[in-house]
Amino acid sequence: MTSKKLDYAQPSLEGIIRIPGDKSVSHRSIMFGAIAEGTTTVEGFLQSDDCLSTIDCFQKLGVEISIEGDKVKIISKGITHWKEPDEILYTGNSGTTTRLMLGILAGSSVSSVLIGDESIQKRPMRRVTDPLKQMNAKLIGRETGQFTPIAVEGTKLQAIHYTMPVASAQVKSAILLAALNANGETVVEEIETSRDHTEKMLEHFGANIAVDNKTIRLLGGQKLNGTAVVVPGDISSAAFFLVAGAIVPSSKLTLTNVGLNPTRTGIMDVLQAMGASFTVNDAANSSHEEMGTIEIESSPLVGTEIGGELIPRLIDEIPIIALLATQANGKTVIKNAEELKVKETNRIDAVVNELKKLGANITATDDGMIIEGPTTLHGGDLLTYGDHRIGMMAAVASLITTEPVTIDNAGCIAVSYPTFFEDISSVIK
Numbered sequence: 001m002t003s004k005k006l007d008y009a010q011p012s013l014e015g016i017i018r019i020p021g022d023k024s025v026s027h028r029s030i031m032f033g034a035i036a037e038g039t040t041t042v043e044g045f046l047q048s049d050d051c052l053s054t055i056d057c058f059q060k061l062g063v064e065i066s067i068e069g070d071k072v073k074i075i076s077k078g079i080t081h082w083k084e085p086d087e088i089l090y091t092g093n094s095g096t097t098t099r100l101m102l103g104i105l106a107g108s109s110v111s112s113v114l115i116g117d118e119s120i121q122k123r124p125m126r127r128v129t130d131p132l133k134q135m136n137a138k139l140i141g142r143e144t145g146q147f148t149p150i151a152v153e154g155t156k157l158q159a160i161h162y163t164m165p166v167a168s169a170q171v172k173s174a175i176l177l178a179a180l181n182a183n184g185e186t187v188v189e190e191i192e193t194s195r196d197h198t199e200k201m202l203e204h205f206g207a208n209i210a211v212d213n214k215t216i217r218l219l220g221g222q223k224l225n226g227t228a229v230v231v232p233g234d235i236s237s238a239a240f241f242l243v244a245g246a247i248v249p250s251s252k253l254t255l256t257n258v259g260l261n262p263t264r265t266g267i268m269d270v271l272q273a274m275g276a277s278f279t280v281n282d283a284a285n286s287s288h289e290e291m292g293t294i295e296i297e298s299s300p301l302v303g304t305e306i307g308g309e310l311i312p313r314l315i316d317e318i319p320i321i322a323l324l325a326t327q328a329n330g331k332t333v334i335k336n337a338e339e340l341k342v343k344e345t346n347r348i349d350a351v352v353n354e355l356k357k358l359g360a361n362i363t364a365t366d367d368g369m370i371i372e373g374p375t376t377l378h379g380g381d382l383l384t385y386g387d388h389r390i391g392m393m394a395a396v397a398s399l400i401t402t403e404p405v406t407i408d409n410a411g412c413i414a415v416s417y418p419t420f421f422e423d424i425s426s427v428i429k
């Protein structure tokens with residue numbers, strides 16, 4: 001663990017950042033390429049620790065994957081040709097890898113064991129293993145499938161009609177990926193619309209999938225064909241610079257290559273509601289997802305209410321939105337965000353504890369937090385809890401603090417944004 005002292009001496013920010021590839025889409029590009037028959041090429045792939053964990057799992061399953069910078073090539077004969085791995089599949093810090101792999105492996109023809117790092121070993125898996133077991137999956141894990149390590153014996157699956165108890169793209173995706181290898185038509189009903197990258201990519205790889213508002217239908221037995229994927233930039237990574245641009249005085253940033261899938265753009269709604277000054281130009285396109293350029297500059301902000309259907313559209317952005325709210329005039333209330341408790345760490349407690357150390361007026365609630373602003377933030381020694389998004393939130397905070405901020409573990413940021421500190425340095429004036 002490498003601690004890092006962040007001593008930016010209250011700069012202003014100016015310049016252009018090309019946002020690195022979307023983590024969710026990068027994971028899925030490898031998974032779909034491995035399931036599909038033929039060659040898949042990926043451009044704009046995010047070479048982060050989490051996405052490399054996904055590649056490593058599929059290489060252990062015998063899928064041919066080569067990486068050259070942000071370009072990846074996957075050659076596969078399809079899921080029925082995978083080899084049984086002779087090693088444990090290690091999913092690192094990645095919830096997406098762990099949960100989606102469970103869905104994929106359940107309907108494969110191999111037996112395997114999945115394990116992740118210390119944080120993953122505490123994250124709930126029954127939300128995935130329960131519905132998969134209803135599909136006839138053979139899974140064994142600690143506390144009846146709640147925690148990794150989990151052993152999976154691939155088998156023939158049955159379609160399911162599943163009403164999701166939580167808004168989770170990982171749960172939805174695990175079921176849909178299992179459904180590809182199940183007998184009959186699977187129906188998934190969401191309680192709130194979560195990110196739809198899996199649905200979009202299924203179509204892009206040639207599957208027939210019907211989406212009617214919050215109901216998704218997918219017939220099993222469909223073959224996927226290898227194809228070309230262009231990954232948009234990750235709006236969850238852009239979020240740190242959107243907030244930096246909005247709160248660091250006299251700043252103006254241009255963020256290019258930003259994924260603008262409407263199931264992910266909740267932070268733009270929040271910036272709008274808070275009175276931030278920005279423009280969006282959505283002219284560019286990836287292979288199958290919206291993307292564009294966002295320009296943002298600092299301006300006075302007001303507090304807002306964030307809850308309901310907005311939450312899944314900005315779930316990973318809540319730590320940085322909390323920092324944004326410390327600089328807004330008045331009260332910001334974040335509610336219906338209990339899912340934050342089961343991320344890399346309990347993000348309600350982590351955000352509240354660490355922002356309090358800098359002098360923020362912030363209180364934890366059962367399902368979110370309440371922030372009163374604006375407050376001048378001072379320096380301090382902050383913990384990341386090994387959570388990349390807490391680390392990046394602390395780093396952006398350090399751009400406006402009156403003294404330096406030290407973070408205990410800068411390395412954890414590499415799970416989603418390995419070039420984060422270079423990108424900060426490139427826009428400091």
Ligand SMILES: O=C(O)C1=C[C@@H](OP(=O)(O)O)[C@@H](O)[C@H](O)C1
Binds near residue numbers: 025
């Ligand atoms: O499907 C995905 O790629 C993701 C879904 C979300 O998790 P949940 O499905 O647990 O909400 C999100 O927090 C995570 O960073 C990535």
Ligand SMILES: C=C(OP(=O)(O)O)C(=O)O
Binds near residue numbers: 023097316344389416
């Ligand atoms: C929650 C996250 O990812 P995962 O669930 O894939 O670990 C995240 O990136 O904020």
